[in-house]
Amino acid sequence: MTVKVSLRDLHLAFPGRDGAGDKVIYENLNLDIDEGSFTVLLGPSGCGKSTLLNITNGLLKPTSASGIIVDGNDLRDQPEMSRKMAYVFQGARLLRWKTLAQNAEFGLAGLNVQPKEKWQGLMEKYFSAVGLKDYMNHYPHQVSGGMQQRASIVRAWVNEPEILLMDEPFSHLDEITAATMRRILIDLWRQDETRRTIIFVTHDIAEAAQMASDIVMLTPAPSSICYRRKVDMPWPRAMESDEVIDLEKELRRAFSEKAGIRF
Amino acid sequence: MSTSAVPTDAAAQPARPARRALLPQNPRARNLTLNALPVLGLVAVWWFVTAFVLVQPRLYPTPLAVAGELVRILSGDGPLGSTYVHAAATFSRLLVAWSGAFVIGTVLGVIGGRNRWFFDFCANPVWIAMAVPSVVWVYIFLVLFGIDNLVPITALLVLLTAPVFLGTAEGVRAVSPDMIEMCDSYKIGPIRRLFHFYLPSIAPYLVANARVSFALGIRIVIIAEVIGLPNGVGLLVGYWSDSLYMAPLVAWGIILMLVGVAVDHLVFVPLQRRIRQETVG
Numbered sequence: 001m002t003v004k005v006s007l008r009d010l011h012l013a014f015p016g017r018d019g020a021g022d023k024v025i026y027e028n029l030n031l032d033i034d035e036g037s038f039t040v041l042l043g044p045s046g047c048g049k050s051t052l053l054n055i056t057n058g059l060l061k062p063t064s065a066s067g068i069i070v071d072g073n074d075l076r077d078q079p080e081m082s083r084k085m086a087y088v089f090q091g092a093r094l095l096r097w098k099t100l101a102q103n104a105e106f107g108l109a110g111l112n113v114q115p116k117e118k119w120q121g122l123m124e125k126y127f128s129a130v131g132l133k134d135y136m137n138h139y140p141h142q143v144s145g146g147m148q149q150r151a152s153i154v155r156a157w158v159n160e161p162e163i164l165l166m167d168e169p170f171s172h173l174d175e176i177t178a179a180t181m182r183r184i185l186i187d188l189w190r191q192d193e194t195r196r197t198i199i200f201v202t203h204d205i206a207e208a209a210q211m212a213s214d215i216v217m218l219t220p221a222p223s224s225i226c227y228r229r230k231v232d233m234p235w236p237r238a239m240e241s242d243e244v245i246d247l248e249k250e251l252r253r254a255f256s257e258k259a260g261i262r263f
Numbered sequence: 264m265s266t267s268a269v270p271t272d273a274a275a276q277p278a279r280p281a282r283r284a285l286l287p288q289n290p291r292a293r294n295l296t297l298n299a300l301p302v303l304g305l306v307a308v309w310w311f312v313t314a315f316v317l318v319q320p321r322l323y324p325t326p327l328a329v330a331g332e333l334v335r336i337l338s339g340d341g342p343l344g345s346t347y348v349h350a351a352a353t354f355s356r357l358l359v360a361w362s363g364a365f366v367i368g369t370v371l372g373v374i375g376g377r378n379r380w381f382f383d384f385c386a387n388p389v390w391i392a393m394a395v396p397s398v399v400w401v402y403i404f405l406v407l408f409g410i411d412n413l414v415p416i417t418a419l420l421v422l423l424t425a426p427v428f429l430g431t432a433e434g435v436r437a438v439s440p441d442m443i444e445m446c447d448s449y450k451i452g453p454i455r456r457l458f459h460f461y462l463p464s465i466a467p468y469l470v471a472n473a474r475v476s477f478a479l480g481i482r483i484v485i486i487a488e489v490i491g492l493p494n495g496v497g498l499l500v501g502y503w504s505d506s507l508y509m510a511p512l513v514a515w516g517i518i519l520m521l522v523g524v525a526v527d528h529l530v531f532v533p534l535q536r537r538i539r540q541e542t543v544g
């Protein structure tokens with residue numbers, strides 16, 4: 001398998017407040033992400049998962065790194081590499097004065113997706129895929145929180161990016177909506193013949209077991225990768241199936257043994 | 264239930280008719296009456312004082328004399344040509360300088376709100392512009408540029424840019440860092456970011472800035488005209504003040520006040536209300 005994203009010797013420390021020592025988030029972290037994988041970053045709150053996505057997207061510079069490699073190029077030398085990515089945030093982060101469609105268009109314009117004539121078709125395709133075709137011309141406040149989050153997924157997906165960065169996109173949603181959204185996301189991802197690379201952050205073990213093709217577990221900060229495994233299980237995965245439940249158990253065990261977290 | 268201690272409706276009834284007699288029922292009409300009452304009271308006091316205490320019509324004009332001057336001004340009659348020509352000169356100066364200041368102040372303010380270095384760089388000039396009295400500014404510009412339309416317009420532009428800059432920068436600082444991160448992530452360019460992100464984000468601040476700077480602008484433009492311009496309302500104000508004849512002076516004061524209130528209620532208040540409705544949503 002080809003490596004799509006590679007973080008080499010990552011160091012990051014935030015300056016401490018009030019004379020306290022620096023807060024070290026990563027010390028010599030190395031992470032390779034395979035092309036076309038659904039890689040789930042699993043870790044406790046505050047361990048630096050969002051930060052890792054921000055570094056990958058070029059939004060944040062690490063203290064030092066010997067490489068932030070995307071498709072063989074270092075992001076720091078070739079910032080345009082980050083145009084291959086689209087980011088879904090923890091909250092929807094929609095512009096309230098634009099309709100859902102205009103919000104998607106905002107992203108298309110920013111990432112400069114060409115040709116422009118394609119935009120309308122792309123938007124219709126992906127708004128339909130998440131069941132929002134009839135709501136494209138609604139404003140964010142006219143739809144529910146779950147619909148807003150779906151619109152924010154569309155904003156990322158319409159760009160047909162090679163890499164999708166998703167930061168706990170369903171953690172604010174109720175469990176029923178979240179379950180639907182997970183299914184929609186997996187369907188979207190599987191329907192393309194060349195699968196996009198997804199880096200999906202969560203602290204929800206069940207969510208990881210249900211979706212991942214590759215699981216990366218992080219310890220509390222200063223965080224390192226304490227456990228990693230591939231998951232060779234077909235989708236859609238039923239949450240109550242034995243394989244998924246076994247995987248969850250294994251992940252829980254790894255968390256307590258490798259990351260020192262008790263359940 | 265604790266309502267037993269509260270007087271019943273029947274007991275409260277008798278008080279009502281008395282209030283009804285004083286104020287009209289219709290809420291709009293009642294509001295208008297409430298607004299008008301203090302004004303009428305002031306006019307009454309004014310009339311009493313000028314008619315019986317300070318009987319010196321040139322210096323202390325009666326309400327009636329001022330009303331007469333109001334009519335004269337509105338009919339266009341004035342000592343230095345049509346009052347409307349002067350009003351137009353003042354208004355066009357105000358409009359040019361105010362809109363220029365609004366655009367420049369907003370753009371600089373957005374940059375200042377994002378860039379601490381730029382803000383600090385601008386902060387001192389801005390405070391100087393705001394702290395030094397406008398009269399002083401007008402004299403400085405007069406010395407620099409001579410009597411010309413450039414004087415009041417530049418003076419106004421500089422002075423009005425300052426509060427717009429500060430208000431905008433404050434608004435931009437209040438923009439959520441999460442949303443800025445979203446724009447960064449989607450590589451939103453500077454032009455789109457300004458017009459589609461920052462300006463809509465700070466719309467309530469923009470209206471407040473427009474409002475404050477317009478009100479400030481009316482005052483400064485008159486001062487500039489009094490001091491050094493061959494036309495405009497300020498020239499007329501200066502003329503009457505030099506001839507120690509106060510009735511038209513007061514009449515102009517009333518007109519300027521009414522224009523200010525009218526612009527505020529017809530333009531800025533509805534605009535602010537619309538924006539508030541849209542952003543609450």
Ligand SMILES: Nc1ncnc2c1ncn2[C@@H]1O[C@H](COP(=O)(O)OP(=O)(O)OP(=O)(O)O)[C@@H](O)[C@H]1O
Binds near residue numbers: 043047049051221
């Ligand atoms: N700009 C910053 N300055 C100082 N510390 C920061 C900054 N950004 C993040 N941190 C710290 O870095 C750590 C990792 O933050 P991050 O947001 O990546 O956590 P996370 O794993 O995404 O947590 P969560 O699951 O709660 O979202 C946190 O302890 C946080 O306090």
Ligand SMILES: [Mg+2]
Binds near residue numbers: 049050051090167
């Ligand atoms: Mg996070």
